[in-house]
Amino acid sequence: MADKTEEAGGVHFPFPFTPYAIQKDFMAALYQVLEAGKIGIFESPTGTGKSLSLICGALSWLRDFEQKKQEEEERLLEARADPLNDGKGQAPCPPPSCQQSPGSPRAAGEPDWVTQFVQKKEERELVDRLKEGQVRRKKREERLRQIRHNASLKFAAKRMRQEDEETERLLRLSREMLAAGTGPEQLAWGEDELVLAEYESDEEKGSASGLDADEDDLEEEHVTKIYYCSRTHSQLAQFVHEVQKSPFGKDTRLVSLGSRQNLCVNEDVRKLGSVQLINDRCVELQRSKHEKKSVVEEEKPGRRRRLEPRATCPFYNHKQLQLLRDEVLLEVKDIEQLVALGKEARACPYYGSRFAIPAAQLVVLPYQILLHAAARQAAGIRLQGQVVVIDEAHNLIDTITGIHSVEVSGSQLCQAHSQLLQYMERYGKRLKAKNLMYIKQILYVLEKFVTVLGGNVKQSPNTQSLSQAGTELKTVSDFLFESQIDNINLFKVKRYCEKSMVSRKVRVPLRGPPLLSSVRLFSWPAEPPNALSPCSPCGSSPGAGRGPSGSLSQPLLSSLSQLFGFTERYGAVLAPSREQPKLSGFQHFLQSLQPGVTAAPAAPAEEGEDRALRPASPLMHIEGFLAALTTANQDGRVILSRQGSLSQSSLKFLLLNPAVHFAQVVKECRAVVLAGGTMQPVSDFREQLLACAGVEAERVVEFSCGHVIPADNILPLVICSGPSNQQLEFTYQKRELPQMMDETGRILCNLCNVVPGGVVCFFPSYAYQRQVHAHWDKSGLLARLAVRKKIFQEPQRVNQVEQVLLEYSRCIQHCGQAGGMVTGALMFSVVGGKLSEGINFSDNLGRCVVMVGMPFPSIRSAELQEKMAYLDQTLPRAPGQVPPGKALVENLCMKAVNQSIGRAIRHQKDFASIVLLDQRYARPPILAKLPAWIRDRVQVKATFGPAFAALRKFHREKSGSS
Template structure:
């Protein structure tokens, strides 16, 4: 039975058992830091229950914060109903509203009083409207999650819908196999051609194909105040989730576990690609195929036979993602449980977990997703006004260094130069002038990089010997001048290299390099690379 510990300040810390004094001190200090909005560094000996103390202390603060915020909202709404003056926006609970532009800047002395009063009343009305909208959204979310917790019929209905979809897909596969196994259809006369049924699509299939009923705005909500908990490995994150499940907050906390596509993808055709980059590229391509619209000419073209469709992920469905998002928020789940839930619901856990972030109270994720700006933005993580807890913080420096560092060998540079040169020689006359210019710049950069290392791109790297060995550290400017590349805008080259593929127009150099790498060096003239080469 959970023990409710009350500190001298009147703070209640629900705990699964009677906490030790060191745990009480830990939770009280953490609560004070969060309440003051400061930065805290905590250290506790091994075996003192740091994770459990962290959970109970942080979630106790979040519980009290939400309660105070609701009380303040009720006071403001009551004041608006009785025409009493509202808060001036200095209340700490309303600072997020002020940062979003709901509360305006202080009065300008040069403005007339009637202008100031008008602006102030408008801001107060906007604030009240915003609070009312938040209340409605919160009430709908709580009712929806309550239904999922206690309404078994809702789960059965979702399961029945999935079974119907699977049965329909199975019958379609059988029909396709029958058509593929049969002989070529005989030629029909023009008057008989009109008797052949055109391809049929139900209204529901048309909506799904056009994306009319898949408005992703319905899957996204306003971000509530939440706690981001990050650690180094997925095993540590899973252990933390299990601690949350055993804590008094396990059943009522809306927790979301985040991971990469490699960890969360349930599409076997994509998972078997193995490489993280290939999985990411394939997933993005499938999303583009799903959103892609047909041209007017394609729409006007009569269809008598089943045409080959662009592949879209069968696990990305609006209705299923809605159900998965809500089921994710009901109870704490780790990555493995999230994947199992996605397979059962036939919905993508990767996107389902991201759509659950705004309404979540506790988000569990690796260091990299918090520290890397592009990843943070892609996942929809907003840190402003939120709480970030970093566990195992002594690993932060190594993680940051690893994220922003890369090791490239001379053999890799020579191989890249050889392959890109072959691409330019083969397709150079078909390229646009600007593309050809950037490819030549990349070739020049690779040649100079190899020269700085004491090598030559025209020779086999396995037969070259370095003139000097050892480690040398250079500043960026010294490296640019020594390699004679200070006249090239490297930022533009980087943008060109990172340019994403478009439908029907992939990253051709990358595709060519993968194709040529799969062939033998004798056929392509590529350089053989040793994985342990230190050149």
């Protein structure tokens, strides 16, 4: 496939083939947004080659930007080097990245000579900076060139690695020999002078000190770059593969970022499993390295002191990390390739990829890292003057809200209190007064949080039943007042937690096997009797050490707590992490059924970075809650949820205004692009996110492209009444009427008679789907449907989805070949459920999508009511428009509809009908919220007859021609 250069809007875009017209328009519009520093909302339906348009459009802009910047720098340096230029001529304009910020005006009334002096000084500094930048760039280019062309460099690095490994092995053997001895012999007086002091060669010193000695070598200036983020690791991997295949694949410096869980190559750490344990262990290993170094440094010459060997990570090695960083920049790699390279180079891909960020042109990362200020900082991301592209942005508002909303359960509050209390009891005498004061404050806060829920910290949360059940919603200040902690400076407490890392101290092991999970060890009430045995440090038999009621006996408990950190007094159980959907296998299978579609790579084990950000320690969880209380006082609420027992009850911080966290992104970045297959309704992004983040309306640009499918490959219908003239309006009051459910059944029966292959029918909720299913089962309608289509239901559990979808697709394939009465399959699904996002019902898998009613969110939800009230208070109401709160509800509904109906048309040759069953869809404000490519072709049918005739004609013609 020969690469081509396409011209659009006066710019040349390299492209792997002749692009569609909409792709050219997309790239031209994207280029303009990046050039002019705007915020773009880009909508491009699935199957229109959005990723490729993003890659070629954005990287073409970066290519031109870098070229212009380089030319301007050279011009400036030439002008300074010119002996004829005495500085009196017109000063050359500095390149965009080096321009003075507008916030530094000259003081009024400053004498001319002062102004000139300052100007000259600044010019000199600018030139020095430019020269320095050039030297760095040339050094990097030379390094990469050498690695690319000189394989011997790689061999040298490999040899170096082997030498290091051999030395390490011998050292380990020596240590083992020493450890096996019975201890040092008593030496005669003066004899110890004869014993050699601990020796480390100069190189070993360098390597023992890890990165610190040469950390500067790994630091580079941050060049202008594009941060591309998406929701899951599999989406990111697909994007990276698109870059590899694109004309930019050969010479783009791309870095893929991920969590330690994805990138760690130290098997001992990796096998700990949970994100938090891996993070903690890694940090602990780094700390060991630094502590070891500082002890070595503190040693006085001639004074002999044996160091207890402490574990460090062998993959965190300066030389290898440098090599890995350069290799990362040399060639585009996805996460899996990065891990393979890290294993081969014996260097940590997690740190290697982070060190590559400054020099990278394209950084690919899950958007949870980008959208969280602390995660950004930890990853070394700087947004100033950079470009951010957020793909799959349709759920962006919910994602930001979710990342910054924190819930703590009664169990976690009690566990944290118990752990911290034990810590204080054990170490109180050794702690400095300030430490003690803050620990007491945290204990007080925890106690009050438990009290406000109606419990107390002295009793197990599992056995405390609450008299008052229900949900209460409060402003942050009311909550603090009611909890009686309004006299405590939470900002100081939060800062103390961050700086002292107290949450790690109360759970990180003090001695013994590292990070054997205290949570697992002490969650015995819920575990089988032998749960202790696999990790028992003292080799005791299962059940040994337990008290009369199966509880751990006090001596064992105290020895365990000394070994492994601090436990809870009553062993409350932490809720397990929620299972994440893993659909990659099925997507892979579906894609493999389609001719001409390349199989997607299997996703890494973890989908979604949110698990990576979820702390496992109860006190860390509470730290997150305190941080939320202090960052968005006016824009947040606290929900007190009191359920049957204290352990089931919770406090939740709800973020009402996601813009507070997005403001920094749009303020610092040069340009931001929100892209997705279905971005409608766009008003949410404009009003709730951008306007509230302080973005002026003129800075926002909208781009929505049509679909690549021919106009007659889609038939969207709004049907207002059924075959027996029953008006279709699925409000809460009417939808449960038997005649309504019967009419829906009759419509489906008719559809199944004329639609070939698969029909996917979405219901507004699980409860309603079950109700309708039961009604049809009783009335015999299910049996009638089964004559033409085999019936499937969306499974209850995530891990059953793959199996159900496999059977569904096999059935459609089989029916297509068998040619009997059954012509395919009918899938009952739920809007916002497991099949409404991320699943392709392309070609025969989804020839018709039916939407039963309008899936409005439950207006009874306290969270939704508060959000509506908040929007009504804070957003301006345009004349003739519905109030912002009501608009939110409509938008949530239509976003969910758009996602569900977008499952069917997935590529240029695909065709499908879309049937919206509810007369409310015919209202112009609702129709306006459909994606443009559907809205432009939608037909509203007041009665069923013409609708059915149109459907029959459409499918007859399409099936005949396909």
